[in-house]
Amino acid sequence: MFPESSTGYSYEDCQSTADWLLSQTAVQPLVGIVCGSGMGGLADGLKDPVAFNYKDIPNFPQSTVHGHAGRLVFGTLKGIPCVCMQGRFHLYEGYAIQKITMPMRIFKILGVKTVILTNAAGGLNQDFKVGDIMIIKDHLNMPGFAGNNPLTGPNDERFGLRFPCMSDAYDRELQQLALDVGSELGFSDFLREGVYCVLGGPSFETIAECRMLNKLGADAVGMSTVHEVIVARHCGMRVFALSLITNKAVMDYDSEEKANHEEVLQTGKHRAEQLERLVSTIVARLEHNNNYA
Numbered sequence: 388m389f390p391e392s393s394t395g396y397s398y399e400d401c402q403s404t405a406d407w408l409l410s411q412t413a414v415q416p417l418v419g420i421v422c423g424s425g426m427g428g429l430a431d432g433l434k435d436p437v438a439f440n441y442k443d444i445p446n447f448p449q450s451t452v453h454g455h456a457g458r459l460v461f462g463t464l465k466g467i468p469c470v471c472m473q474g475r476f477h478l479y480e481g482y483a484i485q486k487i488t489m490p491m492r493i494f495k496i497l498g499v500k501t502v503i504l505t506n507a508a509g510g511l512n513q514d515f516k517v518g519d520i521m522i523i524k525d526h527l528n529m530p531g532f533a534g535n536n537p538l539t540g541p542n543d544e545r546f547g548l549r550f551p552c553m554s555d556a557y558d559r560e561l562q563q564l565a566l567d568v569g570s571e572l573g574f575s576d577f578l579r580e581g582v583y584c585v586l587g588g589p590s591f592e593t594i595a596e597c598r599m600l601n602k603l604g605a606d607a608v609g610m611s612t613v614h615e616v617i618v619a620r621h622c623g624m625r626v627f628a629l630s631l632i633t634n635k636a637v638m639d640y641d642s643e644e645k646a647n648h649e650e651v652l653q654t655g656k657h658r659a660e661q662l663e664r665l666v667s668t669i670v671a672r673l674e675h676n677n678n679y680a
């Protein structure tokens with residue numbers, strides 16, 4: 388039904404990739420970061436970086452999307468050991484859903500406790516502006532409604548439960564921490580909270596689809612993150628996620644606007660510096676609160 392839908396990576400495959408990585412770097416990451424489209428600069432903030440091209444990592448898929456460099460970078464952020472995906476995988480690249488989410492299981496075996504995911508998204512909420520940063524409080528998993536869920540297939544209890552809860556997917560303490568940090572940094576004017584909806588892509592949404600998604604309760608729409616969140620929660624890591632609103636979803640037949648990937652990458656560049664400060668300050672506070680678990 389879906390590409391290689393029943394064949395994920397085994398626990399042993401993930402373990403051997405994690406062992407290979409740990410044999411090449413002294414960094415034992417506590418925080419895992421995923422960079423969204425055009426947000427790869429987050430990884431450039433890591434101190435004493437050790438970087439691996441995805442093509443050199445055993446079992447790793449390759450990045451095929453412009454704006455996703457395809458490197459796994461280890462290093463420290465404000466003294467905290469981190470690993471950063473400079474480029475993620477998407478369903479529309481043709482990978483099985485188990486493959487695009489496999490890095491979350493590698494994170495877990497590496498010792499990561501908290502995952503911070505970022506993405507570029509179209510704003511459906513009419514109050515949102517391009518350049519706003521939305522703290523994700525919940526999601527709508529549209530591919531999941533059609534049966535395409537990354538946990539499909541045999542369940543390995545070493546990763547987690549057959550039926551994991553998702554009502555607490557986005558850690559509430561971390562959402563509050565991000566609001567506090569955003570306020571201290573003077574970012575409150577462009578910091579929002581909302582519901583992220585994932586679609587398969589790669590075509591952008593029609594006007595009717597955007598209207599429908601907004602009516603269903605989505606504030607932003609994109610083509611990533613949710614699958615990673617499900618797998619990260621399944622194996623017990625804490626999750627914080629945010630969307631950069633890179634474009635306004637077109638909701639009006641009189642509009643001349645057309646969604647395009649160049650605009651998405653451009654907006655990422657404009658907000659890069661603030662995004663990096665927000666994420667690195669949150670990471671530093673994780674240490675302060677000692678709230679890794």
Ligand SMILES: O=P(O)(O)O[C@H]1O[C@H](CO)[C@@H](O)[C@H]1O
Nearest residue numbers: 423424506507610611648651
């Ligand atoms: O979600 P990220 O990886 O940030 O990328 C977003 O930007 C791309 C579309 O411009 C899509 O891949 C969408 O999901």
Ligand code: HPA
Nearest residue numbers: 507508509608609610651
């Ligand atoms: O408008 C969008 N739709 C879907 N994915 C996206 N990623 C960035 N912007 C968008």
